Amino acid sequence: MQKQNSHIVIEAQAGKETEPFLMPFLQRLLLRWPSLIIFLFGLSCVAAFAFVPTNDVPTKIPTTTLTLALDLPPKPPLLDDVLADEPTFYWVEERIQRGDVIGNVLSRAGLNDPEVRKFIVSDPAARPLYRLRPGRPLRLALDGQGKLHELRLLLSPEEMFMIMREGDTFKTQTIIPEREIRREQRFGEIRSSLFGAADAAGIPDAVTIGMANILGGEIDFYHDLRQGDRFSVVYEMTYVEGELVNSGRILAAEFINRGNEYSAYLWQSPNSEQSGSYYNAKGESSKKAFLRAPLEFSRISSNFSPARLHPLFKSKRAHTGTDFAAPTGTPVRAGGDGVVEFIGKKGGYGNLVILRHAGEITTYYGHLSRFASTTKKGKRVKQGDVIAYVGSSGWATGPHLHYEFRVANKPRDPLKAVLPPSPPISDEYKELFLRQVMVMQEYMQLARDMSGITTIARASFD
Ligand SMILES: [Zn+2]
Numbered sequence: 001m002q003k004q005n006s007h008i009v010i011e012a013q014a015g016k017e018t019e020p021f022l023m024p025f026l027q028r029l030l031l032r033w034p035s036l037i038i039f040l041f042g043l044s045c046v047a048a049f050a051f052v053p054t055n056d057v058p059t060k061i062p063t064t065t066l067t068l069a070l071d072l073p074p075k076p077p078l079l080d081d082v083l084a085d086e087p088t089f090y091w092v093e094e095r096i097q098r099g100d101v102i103g104n105v106l107s108r109a110g111l112n113d114p115e116v117r118k119f120i121v122s123d124p125a126a127r128p129l130y131r132l133r134p135g136r137p138l139r140l141a142l143d144g145q146g147k148l149h150e151l152r153l154l155l156s157p158e159e160m161f162m163i164m165r166e167g168d169t170f171k172t173q174t175i176i177p178e179r180e181i182r183r184e185q186r187f188g189e190i191r192s193s194l195f196g197a198a199d200a201a202g203i204p205d206a207v208t209i210g211m212a213n214i215l216g217g218e219i220d221f222y223h224d225l226r227q228g229d230r231f232s233v234v235y236e237m238t239y240v241e242g243e244l245v246n247s248g249r250i251l252a253a254e255f256i257n258r259g260n261e262y263s264a265y266l267w268q269s270p271n272s273e274q275s276g277s278y279y280n281a282k283g284e285s286s287k288k289a290f291l292r293a294p295l296e297f298s299r300i301s302s303n304f305s306p307a308r309l310h311p312l313f314k315s316k317r318a319h320t321g322t323d324f325a326a327p328t329g330t331p332v333r334a335g336g337d338g339v340v341e342f343i344g345k346k347g348g349y350g351n352l353v354i355l356r357h358a359g360e361i362t363t364y365y366g367h368l369s370r371f372a373s374t375t376k377k378g379k380r381v382k383q384g385d386v387i388a389y390v391g392s393s394g395w396a397t398g399p400h401l402h403y404e405f406r407v408a409n410k411p412r413d414p415l416k417a418v419l420p421p422s423p424p425i426s427d428e429y430k431e432l433f434l435r436q437v438m439v440m441q442e443y444m445q446l447a448r449d450m451s452g453i454t455t456i457a458r459a460s461f462d
Helices: 001-016 020-032 036-053 064-071 079-084 103-106 112-121 124-128 195-202 205-214 298-302 429-450 452-457
Strands: 090-095 137-142 149-155 160-166 170-175 179-189 230-241 243-257 260-268 277-279 322-325 331-333 340-344 350-357 362-369 386-389 402-409
Touching: 036 160, 079 260, 103 112, 112 124, 112 160, 112 170, 124 160, 124 170, 137 386, 160 298, 179 195, 179 429, 195 205, 195 298, 230 429, 243 429, 298 386, 298 429, 340 362, 350 386
Parallel strands: none
Antiparallel strands: 090 137, 137 149, 149 160, 160 170, 179 230, 230 243, 243 260, 260 277, 322 402, 331 386, 340 350, 350 362, 362 402
């Protein structure tokens, strides 16, 4: 009988048998005034005494079950505990602004602690606080009077500087902050531009540019994009202390360009130290021997299109390459691995770089404003290396890159270049890779399913 009574108390706490509207009230009541429980319990004991034959009554009242009953609900602090406890702290975050000195930031955050100010000014250990970078957050744990308990300043993604109160003095420490990697998946549809679609989908620029680089062997992101092209992308965002410090490692991308589907999945062999490379859904390398657009892709260069490029080359016959309109100074990248064969001025090309590649292939980069300091005749370059910068030298009225692809000195389409492809995923890992592809495809499907958001956002851009 005793046991049964205390059991009822537990169930009431757990919210199983009491009327729902009564529960919050009961919980609060029981938590705020534990004595009430004891009182209620006392009542039940009285009841027990009243209805149970005397020989059934235990000589000692089992109070342990009551303690259990109190442990069940989520516990707001008991008033007595709060009063008895050490002073509580609250965290304040203040962003570093341009021209800030540490004193300003501390005042803005509400610090009222002459001791720590003295420590910061006089102790060399506090010197990292003089390396303020605008935009970074400074976090302070203060007590009710504005006295410092702890200070945290992210100096870089790898260093967090801390000041902690230790009795009457302060201790400093620089630690490696914890990183948190979050995965995101997004879907976009092109209405006006790739960056417009990326903005509407909430994709960071680094990811958009990364996607253009990964698929840059198959899609010319300057000329090939069309309204209605669709893409899905899965990528990582690295946060330190709640701050986004790095976005961009792309895990998977799928791009439907003019009805053709291209995809790339990041693969890193389990035993490999390398950062991994991209493969299509079949496990073939996404790396092509030549880039379709040998320019550093950016928001600015992708939106740049002067009305007329080549008033001097009106006929198709005379014009044997591809023109990429881009602002002067846009980095020009090596279309493929090769050797610098020519660097200098040459007639209508103006400033020109010619690279020689395997298989009698040469690439021409004309109208440059200047060359990269590392570009020297006879030097090896890797695909994607910056070799020069866009300009309008030679026969060009507007800044653009003139890119030519030649096989045995005859202009050709770089897509049709026959070169040995990069090796596919090895048989050993094929199955593991395909399983990973399936997981990524599910994420991308998820992004497409959620693209209702994209549709709403789409209406708002020009
Ligand atoms: Zn041209």
